[in-house]
Amino acid sequence: MVVHNLAHCFLSKLPIHSRNLHGGRRSIRHWREISTSGPINCREPKFDKVLIANRGEIACRIISTAKKMGVKTVAVYSIVDAHAKHVKMADEKVLIGGPESSESYLNIERIIRAVRSSGSEAVHPGYGFLSENANFVEALEREGIAFVGPSSEAITRMGDKLESKRLAIEAGVNTVPGFDGIIRDSAHCVEIANEIGYPVMIKASAGGGGKGMRIARNDLEARDGFALAAQEALASFGDNRILLEKYIDNPRHIEIQVLGDKFGNAVHLFERECSIQRRHQKVIEEAPSTFLDDATRSSMGMQAVSLCKKIGYHSAGTVEFLVDQNRNFYFLEMNTRLQVEHPITECITGIDLVEQMLRIAKGNELKLKQDEIKIDGWAIESRIYAEDPYKNFGLPSTGKLYKYQEPKLAKGMRCDSGIQEGCEISIYYDAMISKLIAHAADRRSAIDKTLESLDSYVIRGLKHNIPLIRDILTERNFLRGDIHTNYLSKTYGGKFQTKPLHCSEKVNLVSITAALYAAWDCRNKTLLNGPNLKTQSEWELSIELLEESYDVKLLKTADTTTIRIGDEVFQITNGFNLVNPIIETRINGTPIIMQLLSKCPSGEFKLIYKGETRRLNVLTKRASELRRFVLVKPKIDYSKIIKSPMPGLVKSVMCGVGDFVSNGQNLCIIEAMKMQNTLSSDAEGVVKEVNVKEGDAVSDDDVLIILE
Known part of the structure; x- marks a missing residue:
């Protein structure tokens, strides 16, 4: 791999203007004067080396297709991404700056210097960062560098929601x-x-x-x-x-994928249903939608193509709509870039969107014809985030992935990720770990494939949203396709909570834990006493789960462990490896998958079962009898202690020592990954301590304010 060192770029003082960092806009009136109908007359670009002005899974995704097409790739990276997966995958790499996006991935001058130093002839922006920055595209045009995306005019016109709405009306698109x-x-x-x-x-x-x-x-x-x-x-x-x-109550968020070339041709690749959202960010997407009929699908597609042609759009883009309960649809916005959820469209159409973007950027005409594009099966994408789903459906979580093991991918499964074991998820960038994509003949099969993969997805070192994802995929309304953008709040109320276990699930957990205990005990005694000494084969245990106690008798043979709980008997197939976090076995012949999160010397086992972490305490019969003499710890009242719900930066402190605050009063604002979260009091009282000030970095559960 070729390495270009641009450290001097960010160590020196560069004349960087804030409008170039964040995407200033040209005058809307200026663009109204430009006619964009018909073919675009431009020099046909040719390139064999593309720089990816992005990071993470989307950079890896672009690199994979570029390599298949014989196009060399250049990765850019900030200091904190020095060992990132996309950096290792690319043919060349360029260091562009510090951890803040403004010092690296949002810095136009440093990106262009990286293009020059690496000899790149084109730039693919991915999504986010500079992907919809007209100033960036213009700067590339001045340098004679091809942009793998639309024109700066299209970005400007669609990037401004007021102008895009006016253009949509002119193109005959329904608007809100x-x-x-x-x-x-x-x-x-x-x-x-x-x-x-x-x-x-x-x-x-x-x-x-x-x-x-x-x-x-x-x-x-x-x-x-x-x-x-x-x-x-x-x-x-x-x-x-x-x-x-x-604001349209309980709408569906349905978007149409479009492709346009520089010769005035445009097609749509059907829809994606993106209604499962939290804080207006998508969590689960699927294609096609369970809600659209053929007539609505055709009408939405035609309007999306009409807008595409109206602005002379070339490259991949997405026209987003809100759809009400009567299938009336309204233009929301157009994203002039590749979408996060593009893989599900690729699955149902068989069309590689990154390949099409590269071909269009090279000046090739679209070979796709609308009547030749068909829907094949069903695809579902689950976004796996580093966040705590039990806090507002997902507040960011940071940390090092000390254990990371992607699931074994069955036919039709795909895992797009930009991380690997040992990586660190920081507060500087998006919290996405990966996208898990399932493609099958029908929706139910795609859901089942996803569930199986989620159960064997090992992520250790930080919190993640697999519990929420898995619960959604098994929820009654979701299975019926009865979803909307307010689905999470309507389904779960104010917050996501652990689902109660059925009796059969409880005994499954207890049985597996008992078998694990027996295997662990046999291994330890073999290590202590030697392999030739006969090991124990029978146990009497007391296992506690959710304040319930189960008396368990075990009989272990070479092939199976027999578990007796009351009058019920369970046969568990042996053979699971105590080193492997994934436990694949059978209970009375039925396959089951769990994960062993941890085992403490005290006898506590943490198992991940159907996405949820469950704690089980294992005691010998004698230890259980003595347990009643142990004192119970008193409960502590935390209502007057305000803790940080996530890692982040303190943007504002709205109280001081001695202030009286009421229940529900806003006290502090924490920002992480550009999202602001307001913390309020759960009780009334006088402020005793304020441990932070504006600009401080805080960690999860740091004590910020104490009341008395």
């Missing part, structure tokens, strides 16, 4: 009612919200990915939502313009 202008301040936001009628959606004009978006159902929420949305928008996009539109 709203205010045709920029909201000036909080008071203006409240005024316009009352004119439109609550509920309303407050969102960043230059936004995307759920950042800078708030729902308001009254004046107070409109006032607060405007301030928070503007702050997030400025931090994420360098643009704090806010717009307002009618």
Whole structure:
């Protein structure tokens, strides 16, 4: 691998303007003067080396296809990504800066210097970062470097939500009612919200990915939502313009994948259902949608292609719609880039979207014809995030992956990841670990494949959202296809909680734990006494699970362990390896998969069963009898202790020592990965301690404020 050292770029003071870092916009009026109909007359670019201006799984994804096409690849990386997977996969690598995105992946000048130093002839932006930055595309054009994406004009016009809505109307696309202008301040936001009628959606004009978006159902929420949305928008996009539109209750989020070339041709590749979201960010996507009929699908596809042709769009793009319960659909926005969820479209159409993007960027005409593109089967994508699903459906979690083992992929399964064992998930970038994609003949089969893979997905060192993903995939409404963008709050209420175990699941856990204990005990005694000494084969145990105690008798032979719990008998097939975290066995002939998370000398076993971590305590019969003499620890009241729910940076502290605060009062704002979370009091009282100030970095469960 060739290494280009650009360390001097970020150690020296460069004349970098903030609008270039975050994507300033040209005048909307300027672009209205440009006609974009018909073929684009331009010099046909030819390139054999492409620089990927991104990181993580999408960089790995692009590198894989580029290599298949014989195109050499160059990876850029920040200091914290020096040993990242995408850096190892590429043919060449270039160090571009420090950990902050503004010092590296968002820094236009440093990216272009990397292009020059590596001799790259093209840049693929992936998604996020500079993928929808018109200034970046213009800078590449001035350098004579091909951009694997649309023109700067298309990015500018579709990047501005007001202009994109006007163009959508002109192209005959259905749109959501709203205010045709920029909201000036909080008071203006409240005024316009009352004119439109609550509920309303407050969102960043230059936004995307759920950042800078708030729902308001009254004046107070409109006032607060405007301030928070503007702050997030400025931090994420360098643009704090806010717009307002009618919020459609319980809609579906359905998007149409499009491809256009530089000769005026455009096609759609059907839809993706992206309704399962938290904080306006997608969690599970599937293609096709369970909700659309052929007529609606065709109409949405035709309108998406019409918009594509209206703006002279070339490359891969996505036209997003909100769809109400009567299948009325409304234009939401157009993403002028590759989407995170593009693999499910690839699965059902057999079309490699990255390959098409590279071909179009090289000046090739689309060979795809609309009537030749068909839907084959069903695909589901589950986004695996480093986050705690029990906190607001997923607050970020950071840490080192001391154990990472992707599931064995059956036919039709795909795992797109950008990490490997030993990697560290930091607060600087997106929390995504991987995307698990299942393709099968029908929806139920795709769900079953996903569940099996999730059960054998080993992630250690930080919290992750597999428990939530797995629960959704087995939930009654999801299985019926009865979903919408408010699915999580409607299904789980205020927060996700561990699902109660059925009696059969409890005895499965107890049986497996007993068998593990016997295997562990035999191994330890063999190590101590030698292999020739006869080991124990029978045990009497007491196993505790969820404050219930089970008396268990075991008989272990070479092939099986017989477990007796009361009047029930369970035969467990031996052979699982105590070193392997995955336990694959059979209980009375039925296959079962669990994971052994940990085993303590005290007798506590932690098992992951159907996505949930379960604790079981194993005691010998004698130890169980003595247990009743152990004192119980008193419970501590934590209602007056405000802890950080996640790692992040303190953006604001809204109280001081001696202040009286009421229940529900906002006390502090923590930001992680450009998302802001407001912490409020769970009790009333006087502030005794404030342990943080604005700008401090905090970890999960750090004590921030104490009341008395």
